[in-house]
Amino acid sequence: MSNVLKKEDFIMPEGVIYLDGNSLGPMPKSVPERLAQVMNEEWAQMLIRGWNKAGWMAQPTDIGTRVGRLIGAEAGSVVMGDTLSVKVYQALAAGLKMRPDRRVILSDNGNFPSDLYMAEGLVGLLGQDYELRTVAPEDVAGAIDDDVAVVMLTEVDYRTGRMHDMKAVTEMAYAAGAVMVWDLAHSAGAIPVDLAAANCEFAVGCTYKYLNGGPGAPAFIYVRPDLADTAEPALSGWLGHASPFDFDLHYKPAQGIERMRVGTPPVLQMAALDEAMKVWDGIAMSDVRAASIALQEQFIEEVERDVPQLSLASPREAKQRGSQVSFRFEHGYAAMQAVIDRGVIGDFRAPDIMRFGFTPLYLDSSDVTAAVKIIRDVMENRLWDDEAYKVRGRVT
Amino acid sequence: MSNVLKKEDFIMPEGVIYLDGNSLGPMPKSVPERLAQVMNEEWAQMLIRGWNKAGWMAQPTDIGTRVGRLIGAEAGSVVMGDTLSVKVYQALAAGLKMRPDRRVILSDNGNFPSDLYMAEGLVGLLGQDYELRTVAPEDVAGAIDDDVAVVMLTEVDYRTGRMHDMKAVTEMAYAAGAVMVWDLAHSAGAIPVDLAAANCEFAVGCTYKYLNGGPGAPAFIYVRPDLADTAEPALSGWLGHASPFDFDLHYKPAQGIERMRVGTPPVLQMAALDEAMKVWDGIAMSDVRAASIALQEQFIEEVERDVPQLSLASPREAKQRGSQVSFRFEHGYAAMQAVIDRGVIGDFRAPDIMRFGFTPLYLDSSDVTAAVKIIRDVMENRLWDDEAYKVRGRVT
Structure with missing residues (x-):
């Protein structure tokens, strides 16, 4: 080792x-110097031109590549932005759209509450018998049935550290025709994750824990590459548009993972995270x-x-x-x-x-x-x- | 003057x-020093304790008060967070819930495209004949009818600078029983806004333009005080919960504007914005x-x-x-x-x-x-x- x-x-x-x-x-240690540079040389000196000249616009996918390596994601399948709660919502909404005949989001009571709250908000908004069904962690396997549109679980329990078997549960979800969403909040940078092998449709996570991105660092979302051109982002913001600067009146999702971008990315937080990710080089x-x-x-x-x-x-x-x-x-x-x-x-x-x-x-x-x-x-x-x-x- | x-x-x-x-x-000018202090004295030294000790948890409402003054909002009616697109979505979703018998979001083709895209995403998600109706700016008044659940407009046209008459349009929406959402992206810090007098239900805006909060600075949302305890935030994240650290399994919205918070706030961006807002003191x-x-x-x-x-x-x-x-x-x-x-x-x-x-x-x-x-x-x-x-x- x-x-x-x-x-x-x-x-x-x-x-x-x-x-x-x-x-x-x-x-x-190197974050303050990087942020000083972003503020003094980029924001202050480039002003609006920083979006291209300093690469601000590309940060969400550039950093997504760095994060993706640590969670075994295929190249170009991860993008950064928003908060974990917002990314959970996008994954759930997109997952429900993929299974229009089903009404149930299945989760467990060991999930981080915000994931459950976001699901509650979503099913409340949708009405029409949509439902969040929450069981004990050990009962998840038995509860994945033909009603379930989306299985949403956090791999590592935030209280006890207990882990779900990602590969096994994903296989069960697949067998039952359900979409699988993994929350990797306590996995990314903590344990090896092999998303490409897991075959789940979506994964989300945050970067202020084991990835040391700083308080309120941006979240990430992974979409399985074969679905990235069809998944509906639900939160269809302009930076997920195919051509944001054409200012079309109608939304046309970008190809691939970029469609999961929503609004203007938080450049200072992105830069802090980008710098923090350098610690992981070679690890x-x-x-x-x-x-x-x-x-x-x-x-x-x-x-x-x-x-x-x-x-x-x-x-x-x-x-x-x-x-x-x-x-x-x-x-x-x-x-x-x-x-x-x-x-x-x-x-x-x-x-x-x-x-x-x-x-x-x-x-x-x-x-x-x-x-x-x-x-x-x-x-x-x-x-x-x-x-x-x-x-x-x-x-x- | x-x-x-x-x-x-x-x-x-x-x-x-x-x-x-x-x-x-x-x-x-003072932003880099402030950020250096937040990084070196807060994040680095306080670590997790910064959430309370350095006031990070209170930033979204504290800064909301500063921003609120510039847009004539009642005390405690504005909270910061997420991006403008996400805040538009929350306002629209909450507005639709307030008018369950209506199906139309009305906007104009001078609106910033991301607002239209977010509305498209929302009506697409809801299905059930929900509809985004987009007319020319000069036709808005005539288009506010009994079908309209929510009127969503940007006060100042991003291309031409043309202004809607906020008070007049809001009165028309009110008379027709529609909920009014104003986007103040090009208003906050640019022109006097008197939200308290306008009587609109919601307003949203960004802070990286006239408020100089830096690239990707957080957005804001205003909810009219008499609705703040009942508006449904749709994106019901844990920091909008009545007691986030009780880790309840069910979402119970916080009283007042706090319920519009979603996930963990971006502390570095918040601090940059907080510092930038000081320029406005006494203005x-x-x-x-x-x-x-x-x-x-x-x-x-x-x-x-x-x-x-x-x-x-x-x-x-x-x-x-x-x-x-x-x-x-x-x-x-x-x-x-x-x-x-x-x-x-x-x-x-x-x-x-x-x-x-x-x-x-x-x-x-x-x-x-x-x-x-x-x-x-x-x-x-x-x-x-x-x-x-x-x-x-x-x-x-």
Whole structure:
């Protein structure tokens, strides 16, 4: 296994062990200089001409290629833009259009809520007996029947890290004639994904977690190449038009993945993400995965040995987990605040999940040991039992 | 009239007269320092904690308040996010839901194409005889009948600068029982808008033009306060949920304008926009309007005197124009490239419109005179008749 540790490429605050890269990745060192250049040399000096001269217009597909490599996507099948929620909506709406005789979107209750909310909004808008059907993760396979137009799942559960078997579920959806939409929010940059082999119709994801694109970095959408010239984008904005600058009165979708573009792309966020993606040059996801599992196994072993108050919420088997480890603890919210106050940043997910992300680009074995020591200290000394830590409203 | 000229607050490249702030505003000088601070002190140092500690989560409504002041919106009625196309979609979808017995979205063929495209996408998705009806701008009034669920118009025509009478049209829509959606893309920061008085249900707009928020800056949406607790956002993302961090399985819209939020906001773009909005502190839109009209009138007078090859495409009467002046010229595309090459940046809109924006925060009377001199030189000497200028594909 090659070494994937690139600590020197990231800024990490003094005294922090960051186990929350699954929520917001840290800043790659070279981002501020790149943004300064985009502002001072492109926006300020090129003005409107930056759209072509600085390549702003091409960023969504250029960066899509970089992201696509990490998720095993075919060349030219990924485009960046909007937020993950908006891309989920596009994939769902396009999927429903592909199965006009069916009315059900099937998902599971381990999906990230925003995906479910977007589906609710879509079926609410459509009316006509359209329905979001939500089952337990283990019941998904049995629930894929002839009513299902679209199966929408997040590969890695945001709370527990439990993974769906992408290939197996996609095959079941295919066999039942349903369109498959995968949300790769906790997969891209975290685990190897092979979209080309998975044969799903759509995939979506975000880039501010394991890809370190910065707060609010653009999302991505993948459309299987054989469908990219026919999928209806639903959110049919001008930059998805075949000739945006002809200003036709009628929408004519661009060929290929470009049709999934909507409005004017956020150039500053795109540039930050583009810069952040350079960290991945030459890195193989299989090496990242191996390093991640090593860190996770060490963490579980040390926590179970030293911190008996916590009980494992993630699957025990490494291959069934994404790149995070979650533990349950009744007072998890307060405990996490106490842990954070002592420099180990993880996060909390209701009702009782303490979540720790493992990101081998900037974490090593000594970080894990140091983190467990602090968690142990908080638990042994009941440091969580402080009113100040129980006040809700902090994002973490 | 107070002086609104703030040239010293903007970066302008040497030798450029910028008449394209209606497409992409120039960079306010203080933006790079602000972004450096957001990157180095917030993202890099606070990491995930920035969402609360640095106020990232509140940016969309905080900046909404700043933008709201310039468009006469009631306090708390504007929120930032996504792109203008996405906000158009939300307004249209919510408007259709308010008039379940009607099937028509009415617009005009002077509207910006992306607004029409988004409406086409929406009616295509809905099926069931939903229809986008597009008439000539002068025929809108006569076309507002009992079939119309939503009237969607852009106040200022992107090609000619011609203005709709917002108050009059809104009253007609109201009388016919239709919901009114105004696109303020070429209004916000360009002309005084009084949304509270207009009584329209929705308004949307972008911030990278006259508000100088930078390429791809976030859009805004306004919902009339009495409807903000009932309007259905259609794109029902988690940050529009009443309690996003409870991670409920079902969507429950937030009270008020927050429900129009969708996904994770683009923090870097928000910060750039927030900084850019400071330029407007203490500036009255009535003063901006007076200064803009003075510049436009001077420009028209000097062009008509010195450049007879061009014919006015904008309304001659100042009060019927937004903050731009357009001229028709058969070889307008090539002519604009020649003009740009000589330092006067305007833009071109098909088929033959040379468009010049007037932005009194950073343009004065001497700029107008200098610009006309260059345009005259290009036309007198047929400098546009150069093959290099005829090659399409440049954004401007």
